[in-house]
Amino acid sequence: MSEQAVQLNRVSKKFGSVVAVNDVSLSIADGEFFSLLGPSGCGKTTTLRLIAGFELPTRGEVYIGQDLQGETPPYRRPVNTVFQNYALFPHMTISRNVGFGLEMRKLPRDEIQRRVSEALDMVQLPGMGERKPSQLSGGQQQRVALARALVNQPKVLLLDEPLGALDLKLRKAMQLELKALQHRIGITFVYVTHDQEEALTMSDRIAVMNGGRVLQIGTPEEIYERPANRFVADFIGETNFLEGQVTAGRPGEATVQVEDSLTIPVSADKAVGKRDVVTVAIRPEKISLHAEPPDDRAVAGVIEEVIYTGTDTRYLVRIGEQTIVTVRQQNVGVGEGASFLKGASIYLHWRLQSARLLTA
Amino acid sequence: MKTIGVRRERRKTSWVGRLLTVHGIAGYLFLYLPIVVLVVFSFNASRYASAWRGFTLDWYVSMLQDQALASAVKNTLIVAGSSTLISTVFGTMVALAMERYRFRGKLAFDALLYLPIIIPDIAMAVMLLLFFILARLRLGLVTIIISHVAFNISFVAVVVRARLAYFDMSLEEAAQDLYADEWQTFWRVTLPLIMPGILGGALMAFTLSIDDFVITFFTSGPGSTTLPLRIYSLVKLGVTPEINALSSLMLLISMALVMLSLLLQKGGGGGIEIV
Ligand SMILES: Nc1ncnc2c1ncn2[C@@H]1O[C@H](COP(=O)(O)OP(=O)(O)O)[C@@H](O)[C@H]1O
Numbered sequence A: 001m002s003e004q005a006v007q008l009n010r011v012s013k014k015f016g017s018v019v020a021v022n023d024v025s026l027s028i029a030d031g032e033f034f035s036l037l038g039p040s041g042c043g044k045t046t047t048l049r050l051i052a053g054f055e056l057p058t059r060g061e062v063y064i065g066q067d068l069q070g071e072t073p074p075y076r077r078p079v080n081t082v083f084q085n086y087a088l089f090p091h092m093t094i095s096r097n098v099g100f101g102l103e104m105r106k107l108p109r110d111e112i113q114r115r116v117s118e119a120l121d122m123v124q125l126p127g128m129g130e131r132k133p134s135q136l137s138g139g140q141q142q143r144v145a146l147a148r149a150l151v152n153q154p155k156v157l158l159l160d161e162p163l164g165a166l167d168l169k170l171r172k173a174m175q176l177e178l179k180a181l182q183h184r185i186g187i188t189f190v191y192v193t194h195d196q197e198e199a200l201t202m203s204d205r206i207a208v209m210n211g212g213r214v215l216q217i218g219t220p221e222e223i224y225e226r227p228a229n230r231f232v233a234d235f236i237g238e239t240n241f242l243e244g245q246v247t248a249g250r251p252g253e254a255t256v257q258v259e260d261s262l263t264i265p266v267s268a269d270k271a272v273g274k275r276d277v278v279t280v281a282i283r284p285e286k287i288s289l290h291a292e293p294p295d296d297r298a299v300a301g302v303i304e305e306v307i308y309t310g311t312d313t314r315y316l317v318r319i320g321e322q323t324i325v326t327v328r329q330q331n332v333g334v335g336e337g338a339s340f341l342k343g344a345s346i347y348l349h350w351r352l353q354s355a356r357l358l359t360a
Numbered sequence B: 001m002k003t004i005g006v007r008r009e010r011r012k013t014s015w016v017g018r019l020l021t022v023h024g025i026a027g028y029l030f031l032y033l034p035i036v037v038l039v040v041f042s043f044n045a046s047r048y049a050s051a052w053r054g055f056t057l058d059w060y061v062s063m064l065q066d067q068a069l070a071s072a073v074k075n076t077l078i079v080a081g082s083s084t085l086i087s088t089v090f091g092t093m094v095a096l097a098m099e100r101y102r103f104r105g106k107l108a109f110d111a112l113l114y115l116p117i118i119i120p121d122i123a124m125a126v127m128l129l130l131f132f133i134l135a136r137l138r139l140g141l142v143t144i145i146i147s148h149v150a151f152n153i154s155f156v157a158v159v160v161r162a163r164l165a166y167f168d169m170s171l172e173e174a175a176q177d178l179y180a181d182e183w184q185t186f187w188r189v190t191l192p193l194i195m196p197g198i199l200g201g202a203l204m205a206f207t208l209s210i211d212d213f214v215i216t217f218f219t220s221g222p223g224s225t226t227l228p229l230r231i232y233s234l235v236k237l238g239v240t241p242e243i244n245a246l247s248s249l250m251l252l253i254s255m256a257l258v259m260l261s262l263l264l265q266k267g268g269g270g271g272i273e274i275v
């Protein structure tokens, strides 16, 4: 984790009046699995294409390793791409596809042959070399695209939603396989996805993007547990948002009035002043339900709805007059049904640091 | 109620349908009967078209021994071969430019590209003739070739563009991602993938060139008689069975070329590897 593999320095990209990438700075370490995560149209692909050299920045600098890229064309950059639609050459065999980069770099024929067959072994497609891309399944084509990029031993591998076209089960399997592969070969991966679960599963670090901007960069845990703002908290996982006014605050802890007769305890990293209007974010699984109040910070509520979803049960609980929060409890036992029934009066409890104050 | 309505409806359509079928058959007869007659009489042992006197290949044999005809065939092949080659290269380049680049007045160029396909042969022929006279070019094989290139470029460009419209640009990016520069990308990826379209366009150009009469007639000079011109001058003296034989043969060749062209345009999905 010593050297940097990729660095973007205040990079912007405009297409006419559309700002696809807006003042993005990031630094990706050597050997890191780095994800760009965000909703469709937020500028992930454009960011990746700026690194690959298919687009040139309107403003800002792109470094690969220590080298400023400037207007370096794609074919002179030490990176390779796994395209979203795979982009395998339909008129070439699998072997020719995988060997294309080595051939362009004028490597000796026997070395190309050896490395191509090694690459096909690595992605578990041995002996498929003589087929044409159209004779392979989607999952197999995906592996060929991966082999075709990795055979060149690039400094950085760029992947644009590589698993997007696969069905759920295959996608899950490939996620783990890709992660293991990356760990084994130690090449830096820059991975684009709009699937937050995928990003959390695979990444060392994630950059969450929206509207062309990077909103937060952090480990999956940081992003999930300490979202920087409301968008990140909302996009990653499920969150209850409560809006209110600060009524009391001391270092580390504050009280927020959500309704006339409803105040809740929250943690406060930053200093908050009395009467500040704030948003509180609480994850559904961080809230526990109790028949009796466990301490004086518990909040009373009434269960409005009980939804069984297999691995857990979701309770919609009304607190105060009209505030509804979602609570999730794992179904630990077998056939025991929900712990609480619809209409029951209960108490909600959470650790102070689970209720986070958000600014935006 | 409902069933009755349906039945009445069906009876009406079947009546209309029958009329349409009859019309269709009549139309096809009108189109193809002369061709069938031509082909049949090219095998007729009688010199006169009035009656069938048994099967013979004599007309084909005597046709092949005709010296003037042989020279016309040679001219036709020279014209078709060179005009196809030139128009395929330029037509492909035009198609690539039109499909890939945005430039000022592109729409006008687009319309101009279709013009040689749309305007009447006779207008094009007169224009070309005027041009050659103004340019003081001696009419002959060269002027015919230039004229054929003039209309064939459009046909080739249109066919190749149709192929390019389906071209997946990410394939070119993939090549560049794998260290191929622009030139290598063109030769290794772009050209092989549009090759079926180019060959289809070339075959079409070849066919059009072999068949062309009007434009060739206006732009030819002494000693540059092509096959259609030769047939025309023979027909003026009366239709002989040799002409039937010759026309049948040309029909066969044209049809084969067009079929091949269509096959290449439709199939060849994967492209053709060159190097
Ligand atoms: N070549 C282009 N021309 C014009 N607009 C573009 C181009 N590429 C991307 N955009 C626009 O830039 C924005 C970001 O696109 P993209 O990077 O593809 O987003 P993502 O990959 O996150 O879905 C979108 O609004 C998109 O319409």
Ligand SMILES: [Mg+2]
Residues within 6 Å of the ligand: A041, A044, A045, A046
């Ligand atoms: Mg995208």
